Structures are given as C-alpha cells and as structure tokens.
Amino acid sequence: MKPRQKRLLLIIAVLALVSLAALLVLKAFKSNLVFFYTPTEVVEGKVPVARAFRIGGMVVDGSLQRKQDGVSVSFSVTDTIHAIDVTYEGILPDLFQEGKGVVAQGRLSENGSFIADQVLAKHDENYMPPEAAEALKRAREMKLSE
Amino acid sequence: MIPEIGHFSIILALWVSVAQTLICFGGAVRSSPRLIAFPRYSSYVIFLLTLAGFCCLATSFLVDDFSVLNVASNSNSQLPWPYKLAASWGSHEGSLLLWVLMLSGWMSAVSLFSKQMPDEMRSLILGVMSAIAIGFYLFMLLTSNPFDRLLPPAVDGRDLNPLLQDPGMVIHPPMLYMGYVGFSVVFAFAIGALISGKLDSTWARWSRPWTTAAWCFLTVGIALGSWWAYYELGWGGWWFWDPVENASFMPWLCGTALIHSLSVTEKRGSFKIWTVLLSIITFSLSLLGTFLVRSGVLTSVHAFATDPERGVFILGFLIVVIGASLLLFAWRAPKVGLGGNFNFISRESALLANNVLLVVAAASVLLGTLYPLFLDAMGLGKISVGPPYFDAIFFPLMAPAMFLMGIGPVLRWKNAKTLELATKLKWAFAISLVSAIIVPILMGGWSVFVSIGLLLGFWIVVSGLVNLLEQIRRIRMGSERTIFQVINSLPRSYYGMLVAHFGVAVFIFGVTLVKGYEEERDVKLAVGGSVELSGYRFSLASLDDLIGPNYNGIKGTVFVHGADGKLVSTLYPEKRFYHVQSMPMTEAAIDTGFFRDLYVSLGEALEDGSWVVRVYLKPFVDWIWGGAFLMALGGLLAISDKKYRSKRRSVPNQATVSS
Numbered sequence: 001m002k003p004r005q006k007r008l009l010l011i012i013a014v015l016a017l018v019s020l021a022a023l024l025v026l027k028a029f030k031s032n033l034v035f036f037y038t039p040t041e042v043v044e045g046k047v048p049v050a051r052a053f054r055i056g057g058m059v060v061d062g063s064l065q066r067k068q069d070g071v072s073v074s075f076s077v078t079d080t081i082h083a084i085d086v087t088y089e090g091i092l093p094d095l096f097q098e099g100k101g102v103v104a105q106g107r108l109s110e111n112g113s114f115i116a117d118q119v120l121a122k123h124d125e126n127y128m129p130p131e132a133a134e135a136l137k138r139a140r141e142m143k144l145s146e
Numbered sequence: 147m148i149p150e151i152g153h154f155s156i157i158l159a160l161w162v163s164v165a166q167t168l169i170c171f172g173g174a175v176r177s178s179p180r181l182i183a184f185p186r187y188s189s190y191v192i193f194l195l196t197l198a199g200f201c202c203l204a205t206s207f208l209v210d211d212f213s214v215l216n217v218a219s220n221s222n223s224q225l226p227w228p229y230k231l232a233a234s235w236g237s238h239e240g241s242l243l244l245w246v247l248m249l250s251g252w253m254s255a256v257s258l259f260s261k262q263m264p265d266e267m268r269s270l271i272l273g274v275m276s277a278i279a280i281g282f283y284l285f286m287l288l289t290s291n292p293f294d295r296l297l298p299p300a301v302d303g304r305d306l307n308p309l310l311q312d313p314g315m316v317i318h319p320p321m322l323y324m325g326y327v328g329f330s331v332v333f334a335f336a337i338g339a340l341i342s343g344k345l346d347s348t349w350a351r352w353s354r355p356w357t358t359a360a361w362c363f364l365t366v367g368i369a370l371g372s373w374w375a376y377y378e379l380g381w382g383g384w385w386f387w388d389p390v391e392n393a394s395f396m397p398w399l400c401g402t403a404l405i406h407s408l409s410v411t412e413k414r415g416s417f418k419i420w421t422v423l424l425s426i427i428t429f430s431l432s433l434l435g436t437f438l439v440r441s442g443v444l445t446s447v448h449a450f451a452t453d454p455e456r457g458v459f460i461l462g463f464l465i466v467v468i469g470a471s472l473l474l475f476a477w478r479a480p481k482v483g484l485g486g487n488f489n490f491i492s493r494e495s496a497l498l499a500n501n502v503l504l505v506v507a508a509a510s511v512l513l514g515t516l517y518p519l520f521l522d523a524m525g526l527g528k529i530s531v532g533p534p535y536f537d538a539i540f541f542p543l544m545a546p547a548m549f550l551m552g553i554g555p556v557l558r559w560k561n562a563k564t565l566e567l568a569t570k571l572k573w574a575f576a577i578s579l580v581s582a583i584i585v586p587i588l589m590g591g592w593s594v595f596v597s598i599g600l601l602l603g604f605w606i607v608v609s610g611l612v613n614l615l616e617q618i619r620r621i622r623m624g625s626e627r628t629i630f631q632v633i634n635s636l637p638r639s640y641y642g643m644l645v646a647h648f649g650v651a652v653f654i655f656g657v658t659l660v661k662g663y664e665e666e667r668d669v670k671l672a673v674g675g676s677v678e679l680s681g682y683r684f685s686l687a688s689l690d691d692l693i694g695p696n697y698n699g700i701k702g703t704v705f706v707h708g709a710d711g712k713l714v715s716t717l718y719p720e721k722r723f724y725h726v727q728s729m730p731m732t733e734a735a736i737d738t739g740f741f742r743d744l745y746v747s748l749g750e751a752l753e754d755g756s757w758v759v760r761v762y763l764k765p766f767v768d769w770i771w772g773g774a775f776l777m778a779l780g781g782l783l784a785i786s787d788k789k790y791r792s793k794r795r796s797v798p799n800q801a802t803v804s805s
Contacts, residue, residue: 003487010490010498017502025510025539029517032535036528054530070670070758090668091381091749091758094730105532131528 038135043082056103056131079139085113095121101132149214152202153293159195160283163276170273182265185272189257193250200247207234213299216292222305224696232316233306239292246282248327270338281463289456305726314374322367326432328360333429336422340478350412355790361401362781368394369774382762387536392515393435399508400428403501416485430468489561496554503547510539548602552609574612578604599658606651610644639787646780653773659766672756681709684761697722704746721748743767
C-alpha cells in the first residue's frame, strides 16, 4: 500500500471507531435520561410508566412518617396544588426537613404513590433545589392563568 | 488598610499583565530583542503582586476583619484558623484570586525553567499566558472583587460552609486549580507554536513536562475531592458523576490523551495537528470547568450566589479564548506538514486508538453534563443524566483502552509484527486470565463484572512486567553490565510510564472489588444494640454530647468485633450541628485498612432515642485513591527524567526506550 492509501484507510478506521462509539453513547444517553415532573403533572397522569423520573416540591408539614424499622419512611411532596405520597427506604439527607424543598427520583407504583430510590435536599440553608423551585414556579403560573 | 493594599496590588498586576501582553506580541511583530526579553522579568512582578494580594486577603481572614464582605460571608470568629485560611479560597471571589495566583505562578515557572528556549518562543508563550491573566483579573475586579468592603462591618461572619470545614478541602482546591491552570501553559505553548509556525519535535519536548506536571496536580486534586466526598458527604460513595466532578474529569481525560499524543509528536513527529488541537481543547475544558463551577449554572457545594453578570462575563471570555484559538488553528494548521508514516500494527496506532477512546469518553461526559443545562437554558424542560448513563458508556469505552495499555508499550514504533507481539504477551495474557478467574472465587463470589475488571488489572500489571524484563534483557545482551546497572540505566520517564500504568491497574482493582463485594446496611440502633455485617459485629456502646469550636453534636462510640470475637476497631461517628449556618452534618467514622474499610455513619435520630445507622464494609476501597496517587507519582517520575533538563540537542529519532 502507498502511504497515502494507508493514511486514508487509517482515517476511515478512526471514523468507523468514532461513529460506533457515538452510536453507543447516544443509545445509552437516550435510555438513561431522567425527566422531571411536578406533582400536578404526576396527578394528571402525564408521567411515563415503567421509567424512572424525578419529582420536586415542598415536603408537606407533618407528613413524615416512619415505620417500626426506622428505615422505611413516607412523606408527601406538594407543589401547592397537588400532593403525592412518596415512600423511601434509607437514610434521608441531613438537610431534609418538613416544609422545605426536596427532589426525589424513582418510579410510580400501581397505587399512585411514588417509590423513591434517591432523595435529594438542598446543600445549605438558603438554597432550594432547582427542581423544587421549578415545581413551585409552574404551580404559581397555573394558578395565575386560571 | 490591608484589603486596600491587596486590591491595589491586584490592579497593578492587571496593568503589568496588559503591558506584558502588548510588549510580547509587539516584540514578536517587530522581532526586537529588547522587547522580547521583557516578559522574563515582568512575569515575576505579576506573580509577586498577585501573591501580595493573596496574602492580604488571607490576613483579612486570619484577623477576622468582618468589614470585608468576603470575610463576613465566609468566615467566623469561632472558625479554627486552618479553615480561616482555607476560607480565603473557599468563596467564589477568593477562588478566582487563587486562580490568578496559580496562573502567575505558572508564568513565573515558565520564565524560570525555559532558559534553553529561544527568546522569541518564550516571549510568545508568556504573552499568551498574560493575555489569559488579563481576562481573569478583569473578571475578578469587575464582577467579583474579594476585597469589597462591608459598611457597617458585620459583628461576626456567616461562617464557612460546614461541608468545606475539613482538612481534605484545605488542599483539594489548590491542587485542582494547579492542574486546571497548569494546562494554560500547554495551551500557550500550542498557540505560540501555531503563531511562530514551529510545530516540531522540540516544541513537543518542551510541552511534555509541563503537560505532565499539570496532569499530576489535576490527578491529585480529583483524587482528594473524591476521597473527601467518600468520608465527608457521609454516604460512602466515591464518585457521583455530579456535573462538578465531570467538570474536572473532562480536562483530565483530554490531558491524559494529550500526554500520549505528545509522546508520539516528540518521538516520531506524527500527530502534530492533533496534538495542538488537543492542547487547545484541554485548556478550553479547564476554562469550561471553571465556568460551570463558578458561574452558578450548576447547583452544588461549589456554586455560589447566582449572578447573571458573572455568568455572562465568563461565557464571553470562554467564547473569545476558544473561538480565537480555534480560528488561529484553522488558519495555521493546514501549513503544518504531515509526520512520519506508520503501519496499522504499531505503537502509533495503539496510541491513536487510546486518544480516540479518551476523547470520545470526554465528549460523552460533556454531552451528559451540558445537555441538561442546555435544555434548561432553552426552557425545554428539566432533565437529569445520572450515573447509569455514565456507567453504561465508560465500561465499553475504557475496557479496550485498558487492554491497549498492556500492548502499547510493548509494540515497536512505526511497524510491529503481530506474531512477535503474540509470542511476547501470550504468557502475560494466560497468567492474567487464570488470576482473573481464580481470585473472584477466593473472594467468595464469582461474577462476570469482577472477572473482567480483574482481568484488565492483572493484564496491565503482568504485561508491564513482561515489558520491563524484556528491556532489561535487551540491554544486557552483549554487555557486561550487572542487572542493577541495567535497571539504573533505564530512563526515569520509562519507570514513570510503568508506575502510572500500575496506578491505573490498582485503581481498577479498587473500583472492581468495591463494586463487586461491598456490603451495606441501614439499621435502627439503640445504645447497646448491634448489627452484623459479613463477619463483623458493630455495636453501639454509647452516645455522648459533643462540643466543638463552632458546632455541637452527638458522638457515638461503636465497637467493631471480628468473627473470632476480638475487638477490631472502635469508631466514633458524629452528627454535628453548626451554629452559624444552622446546618447539620454527618461525620462518618472509618477504620481504614489495606484490604477493607469499615464505615459507620449516624443517620437520623428517632423519637425513642435510637438512631438510624449506616454501616458499610468496603473492600479495597482505598486502592481507588492509592491508584490515583500512583498515577501522579508516575507523572512525577517522568518529569524528573534528565532528558528534560539537558541542553538543546538533536531530535532523537531512533526508537528509544521511553514512554
């Protein structure tokens, strides 16, 4: 082979490798995106079935309940229009508090409650998780437009 | 008075940078030797001025000058002094000052260690660096002045974020920034080479130690950050694919690729255009990282008050730097000749594949990090991309790269023979394969994932050793030297490569074994209660009140007994409550061991006085950071190679033993 042909082949090989990798990446990307919904959207049935998603809002005051084992908890998350029940097994983050913002990731169960496998709270006292803020903002806009 | 002196010296540093930039480029245009000599000295001036500014800020923090806004918002009179010092770079403003301090430090280092470089080249490099510095000084002075006064002064400060009150956090940011900013040197080398048109092996040889140095700092910085997350965030993970982590990981991946492509450019004269582009990309990603972390786009411990003005400034700066350098690249690159030729089976090909894989990995991290931000900015909804995505792409991308890591160093440059390669490595592969099958069974539980992980780890180690033995044998053939003399005669950079690659193997062992065999339990424990976890018995002996300098809390005493009933360790997990920021914090207690970590953290207090406690058994987890430090050590060895200290010499074109 002449050097030029060799170089051309090499470039083709690299391009093939890159396209293969790109295909793989995009496929993984598509199947692992986690979308965000507000509690109202969950109640309205706009959420995907059999796929993980995120919800955000405020933890309803007095809604935190703990089972006997101390590890299983349930609480309600509201965007001020609708609230949904969330169940979670594990230790809640340090900054989780009733009446404060929270984000949960998980799936919807058959009875309409949300089974979280991850609960996120804010990082410090003056900051609200962006998803929680977004849920409240959308709820405000909905109320205004009514 | 002290803050004003600091402010003033930063303004002076800005003006000296402006002068230096103008003089450097002016000198290049007119090729005036007097102008060209200027930056050698002005670089030191910029550094000293910035250092003075930094010392002023640190002093304000140490003496609790709450009339300075930055001090009042990020420190407190009760804060222990090492954290007061760390708080001076814990805030957005302070971290920018640290950024420019590092930049001017690197600039002085270039000026100091580039005696053998032609004056025109050094002048161009320092000119590019001071131009970058101008952008950051302006950003700091216009949008985020660390010396702003607060009138009337605060009675006391609002304290440093408790998450950052930790020894690891004192050194993590300086290390990380040294890495980020260090890539500016490589960037400046690339731009200088593009402008002067001298893209050759000499340029590559100058760039190599600087690239490796920046990469070492970045490696250590990332490892420290990961280690901090492991013990300080309280929940035992070591990498979360958080956008802030990704921001530092992308330049690391590209920097790793750059180290390898530079070796080809130096030894063989190939990949020149690619190497230049990669230098530009690596530094651009460092800037992007700074932008993502410091502009408030990302919400995390690192992000501060969201200020659109700052975001716009950095974004503008980013566009100017990246746009200008890519334009210059597009204009000058076609004039660069092609390098030496090589066959499909050759070390060049292996390194090319390594580069493709690393860059694709960096690109996919970029996609996962920026796409959610992009959608959000466009108002198209909020999405998040979690660990499953990154896990799904990293394994298939990195596994071939790890496999190549065993082959690459054994391959000859230009043209290697497949048969010869197979003869050399067949035993290495057999040993790795057998170990990868046996070890998981000994660990008590075989799985495909663990086996493949271990196979890659063993493969890197064994093929590295095969490579070393072969080098020794080749040199000994026909010479009278003893084995020690031979070992001594191999270049440091070669050992650096081996150590760094072994570091990767150690890292793989850590990751694989933790993922494969870690055990975790969340349980409710009252004082006197205990929980069993794979042979270890954790019993909560007592809960005591705790009074710290700026917090109070609860300290648990947990005895850990082994299967034979002997006391293995006593752990003291804490739950702290920081007064000023009214923020609770979990301080995990860890018994660190060579083969396993025992990890206990206090979760939440329950009404009946018991606690939800998390216990972990993490086998080989410290190998993750140990591997990272070995990688950095390898880099250090490579920099200390005497070939970088020698005076100018002809370009070595023979296939020598080296990384």
